[in-house]
Amino acid sequence: MDLSSLVTPVTRQTLSGDVYKQLSELLMGGRVMPGEQLSLRTIAQSLGVSVMPVREAVNRLLSEKALELMPNRVLRVPTMTVSQFREITDIRVNLEGLATARAAELVDENGLREIEAAHDRFLRESLLKKPNEANLIALNKELHFAIYRQARMPMLLEMIEALWLRIGPILNYDLRSGSARVTEHVSADHHDRIFSALRNKDAAGASKALAGDLRGAADFIVTAGVLVADADSPSAVPTARPIPAPQPAKPARRAHGLPVR
Template structure:
């Protein structure tokens, strides 16, 4: 029971690491380094990693190194398309159901993000964590637990690349592009406007996705059609 509890705890921590985008695509880890960082033995780490490998959230090489997968262009496009529909639905539903207390919490997360963006050198890790926190604080208000589970599984695979712009310190960060989309999302929730909530959420997803597709950070081999031969 103790081992199972430890394994579940390690799994939850690694899962949150991936969903929050605090590791980058292609980043290599080892069972020992993870165990040392979490202060546990290798066994529960191995069990947690195997679960994540089965979920295609991690890859394990023959030399026992664990790698964060690098998505292909087609995989990224497919996941983005699904996200637009599911997360847009969650945002719209949240606008209809969000309560005053939850709305204050969501505004607080957004305000914290804006304060971080306003710094001369924003903390990238802080921005990444707040981005995930804001999105899921909104989705939780939809009161659709099955949809939420599906969204979490998508973020498990896309999280590492999702915050590429925040980590790369691009002009998008300087111009606070993400913050403006988040402000529109919060405003839509305050106005109880499901259409605006859905649209602002989808604008946020599309803006980040377009940037990522243009960076060359994805594997493009599968996006090139093979030359037909006789």
């Protein structure tokens, strides 16, 4: 993967925070795949920064289980078991359903216009003969968070973002080009029902439509066979270990602690 085509070189002084934000966007937007390997040096070169702020941002993502460090020191996007995926889906239905219901109660005309514009962009892309997979995934995220922001619950929004850090790469499989959910406009139909309920101030209807969207996507992903069988889950392997800093006494040691790929 050519990271330089997906990120913007960092120039501001809050380097670690900027690196974290861009990596988070890649994960939440489904721009990287489960099992995909990354390296600190590649990320640093793509962003135009030193390895230090990248290590700090990556350690934060490791603690949030959005990335994992394998026993061979390889940094990668985590895979997910069926039971983990179902658990996250149940949590998402509750948290994102709450945000959607609250949005239906509080959304004003400006908010409705923002949501409708995001919905229209997703719909236009999905109606193309060959929709762009990356655009669909990004536009889906844009629409969902346009809705959730209208709930005006910042702590709830942070919780939802934390879940999307872990679920984002998996959503590649829901909106990939050629899937029935894309060609039959299933997601767009769910979005249309959500927007109609929001416009009518129907909190229960909006939450129900959102649940249908999330569970429909989850069912497709489970049946697609792209998740790890629970019996094969490497649950005993710790995944949140921080990347060690360079050791001054051993100058021959690689500063980033990871193989360059």
